[in-house]
């Protein structure tokens with residue numbers, strides 16, 4: 001037996017050797033700007049970002065199904081979240097901030113804000129604000145209304 005001819009298999013890197021990504025402080029999303037963000041708004045996801053989110057959701061569902069208690073009914077999942085279910089936070093420093101009214105709305109995935117030369121606006125047509133929830137008019141009870149109308153004394 002010739003021990004000298006034994007070839008060692010190339011070993012996969014042990015789990016502890018894979019270094020997690022270093023967490024860095026977020027910066028302004030304007031191209032080339034490294035300022036600390038001061039404001040943020042939301043935009044929809046690009047098709048690639050949406051596919052990545054849905055892959056994460058699918059993996060979560062697969063795991064939940066694999067981990068299910070087989071004596072119970074299988075876990076029910078709703079429809080896969082779509083484009084309207086996700087937003088991406090856009091961060092900006094003061095000089096790169098868009099208008100406050102525009103920042104209240106959800107922007108298109110293709111929005112280039114805050115990189116646009118259109119500051120303090122952007123180059124997309126943001127989604128309209130959701131309609132305010134209808135509020136039924138309420139009346140004070142009589143003993144409160146009398147106190148308010150009669151004043152103290």
Ligand SMILES: [Zn+2]
Nearest residue numbers: 028033093096
């Ligand atoms: Zn900036």
Ligand SMILES: [Zn+2]
Nearest residue numbers: 107111122124
């Ligand atoms: Zn926009």
